[in-house]
Amino acid sequence: MIKLSHIEKTYDSPAGPVAALKGIDLEIARGEIFGIIGLSGAGKSTLVRCINMLERPTAGQVFVDGKELTAMDAAELRKTRKDIGMIFQHFNLLSSATVYENIAFPLKLAGMSADKIREKVEPLLKLVGLEAKASQYPSQLSGGQKQRVGIARALASEPKVLLCDEATSALDPQTTKAILELIRAINRKLQLTVVVITHEMQVIKDICDKVAVIDQGVIAEQGSVIDIFTNPQQPITKEFISVLLSNDLPAAFRGGRISAEPIEDAYLLVRLTFIGESADDPVLAGMIRKFPDVETTMLFGNLDQIRATPFGRMIVGLTGPHERVQAALEYLRTKELKEEVIGYVRRHDTTAV
Numbered sequence: 001m002i003k004l005s006h007i008e009k010t011y012d013s014p015a016g017p018v019a020a021l022k023g024i025d026l027e028i029a030r031g032e033i034f035g036i037i038g039l040s041g042a043g044k045s046t047l048v049r050c051i052n053m054l055e056r057p058t059a060g061q062v063f064v065d066g067k068e069l070t071a072m073d074a075a076e077l078r079k080t081r082k083d084i085g086m087i088f089q090h091f092n093l094l095s096s097a098t099v100y101e102n103i104a105f106p107l108k109l110a111g112m113s114a115d116k117i118r119e120k121v122e123p124l125l126k127l128v129g130l131e132a133k134a135s136q137y138p139s140q141l142s143g144g145q146k147q148r149v150g151i152a153r154a155l156a157s158e159p160k161v162l163l164c165d166e167a168t169s170a171l172d173p174q175t176t177k178a179i180l181e182l183i184r185a186i187n188r189k190l191q192l193t194v195v196v197i198t199h200e201m202q203v204i205k206d207i208c209d210k211v212a213v214i215d216q217g218v219i220a221e222q223g224s225v226i227d228i229f230t231n232p233q234q235p236i237t238k239e240f241i242s243v244l245l246s247n248d249l250p251a252a253f254r255g256g257r258i259s260a261e262p263i264e265d266a267y268l269l270v271r272l273t274f275i276g277e278s279a280d281d282p283v284l285a286g287m288i289r290k291f292p293d294v295e296t297t298m299l300f301g302n303l304d305q306i307r308a309t310p311f312g313r314m315i316v317g318l319t320g321p322h323e324r325v326q327a328a329l330e331y332l333r334t335k336e337l338k339e340e341v342i343g344y345v346r347r348h349d350t351t352a353v
């Protein structure tokens, strides 16, 4: 549905040229919710604005629904932009217009009759749950309600693509969840392709099917959300994820020297990731039964879900005779899980002995 081919964008600034995008290639399938995550200044807003050509790329091609936007003149672009709705962090509503008038605005601009507008706006008010607020003004609404108006307005011209530029960044966590649920429901109901720009991994986890990590104007990594969460490759991706998954070691192990080589009285710390079916598999119980001479301590654990796929993260500490600990590790390696050896660490309270 969306294809970006070698997109570059360089801004001129008094201090010289700023290369915001340095060759972006992306493909987003119809009906997908695709997240683009990056730190401040990474190029997210520039990228999303290149998709609807609010910003013209310096080089490269943009295709939406098979049409090349980068080859269009202004009139063609205006027509094609109706296929691309957009919602913003600060909602961008008309403060002197009611909820109804805000949603009707793009239809009025397009010259639609009042009756036809009513036919379109009423179901949209219902879709976003604002039937009772139709005649209120934005200043009388909460942030979440304002964004609902933004969503309804974006949907008024029946777009095929919805671009969300930090659409929940100004909202509290509970309202964020409700808005993300609404976006996902609309995505399913209307088979809408959704692009979500965010700096929060939680947003990606909550609604996206796929994600691209953008760093200094290039795509550092991309893939399905479950793959990126359970098997991140790039340091920047690991950093985003570590904000969500408490990767920190328990206090008794934190700050201690981590050794790649076995050290006396140390625990071998292993991070385990269980994906899908294996999240329910009693692998650890099996290992404990098979290696009773290896002491197994669970140091951290959580069970989560991305879309329909359950996944669990765990840190275990293994201690005992070296060969037996290695054998237990080998046993884990034969199982359907991802294991990552952190290293040998002494508990703080045992170092003094």
Ligand SMILES: Nc1ncnc2c1ncn2[C@@H]1O[C@H](COP(=O)(O)OP(=O)(O)OP(=O)(O)O)[C@@H](O)[C@H]1O
Pocket: 011, 012, 013, 018, 019, 020, 038, 039, 040, 041, 042, 043, 044, 045, 046, 047, 199
């Ligand atoms: N109009 C402009 N003129 C000059 N430089 C710009 C312009 N817009 C953006 N930039 C620069 O381009 C780079 C990417 O900016 P962009 O706004 O796309 O990043 P972002 O990832 O959306 O950041 P944020 O999350 O802070 O909005 C930054 O270095 C920014 O300073």
